Amino acid sequence: MNQTIFNLKFILPIILVNFCSVTYAQNFTVASYQWAPYIDNNKANEGVSIALINEIFTRQGHSISIKYLPWARALEDLDKAKVDILPAVWLKEERLKVMSYSDPYLYNRLIFIKSKQDPFEYHSSEDLNNKMIGVIREYAYDGKILDHSKAIFFVADSLISNLKKVASHRIDFTIEDEYTYKANVPKDLENQLSITNNALDETPLHITCSNTNPQCKTIISIFNSGLLKLKESGDLSKILNNFGE
Incomplete structure (x- = not known):
């Protein structure tokens, strides 16, 4: 027992x-x-x-x-x-x-995507003065971007839409995570675009x-x-x- x-x-x-x-x-x-x-x-x-x-x-x-x-x-x-x-x-x-x-x-490394002929490089927020920047609706961009009063923002629903605008020189550049850009850039646009060496930010x-x-x-x-x-x-x-x- x-x-x-x-x-x-x-x-x-x-x-x-x-x-x-x-x-x-x-x-x-x-x-x-x-x-x-x-x-x-x-x-x-x-x-x-x-x-x-x-x-x-x-x-x-x-x-x-x-x-x-x-x-x-x-x-x-x-x-x-x-x-x-x-x-x-x-x-x-x-x-x-x-x-x-x-x-x-x-951490997402946010870079600027520009036309291949554009010599632009990002160093500080002052570099954004009077620039036309493509952003994506509902993205949670850092305040240092959207609060920049001297930049002009164009809202789109997708990265591809912004990339086409950059390639056709309708905007100066767009902002995206580096890996997302590399994974999604269409082949027909790849040779028309380049990215900045310096990142805007690393976003968690x-x-x-x-x-x-x-x-x-x-x-x-x-x-x-x-x-x-x-x-x-x-x-x-x-x-x-x-x-x-």
Whole structure:
């Protein structure tokens, strides 16, 4: 009898642990909008951001589902908690009222894309005086850009639209993450464009969830703890290196 009780002391906790892991395993919906190479619906691995999120959540016993949406719709669905996670977001002060941000997992190097014949190089904000700059709707640009009163901004819905305007000299340049530009520049424009050596800034990249989502704190906690473990093990560098980061 005593031996039976002794064994149960060890067996019962194991059963409970396994039961709890099943009970608390969750599936989270990630909005997938096209922003190669970070989010790329045309690739089997869905891009570096999706691959990283999947790795982090899977290692902790959870799973993710992908919902393909344009960026504006993804923002709307996040706010309504129809999706749980935006996978690649820049921090914007006004968004903090409605979103919670993870720790940064990458940094986007923002460069100027110009005509190949243009000798422009960026050194300071004064270099932007009287320049016509293409920006993308809903991007969370740093205040040092949009607050520049002597620059002229033209809003477009896509990078490709801005690249065409630069190539045809309708604007002086546009601003984009270096890897995003290299992954998306059309072949017919590649020989007409070049980039600045100096970056405007290095902008941190986060996942976010809506503060209206009751799982939001859990989502951020899972991601942050998983990201830390990947850094400590060296696996984060291995994952990013697979994507050329």
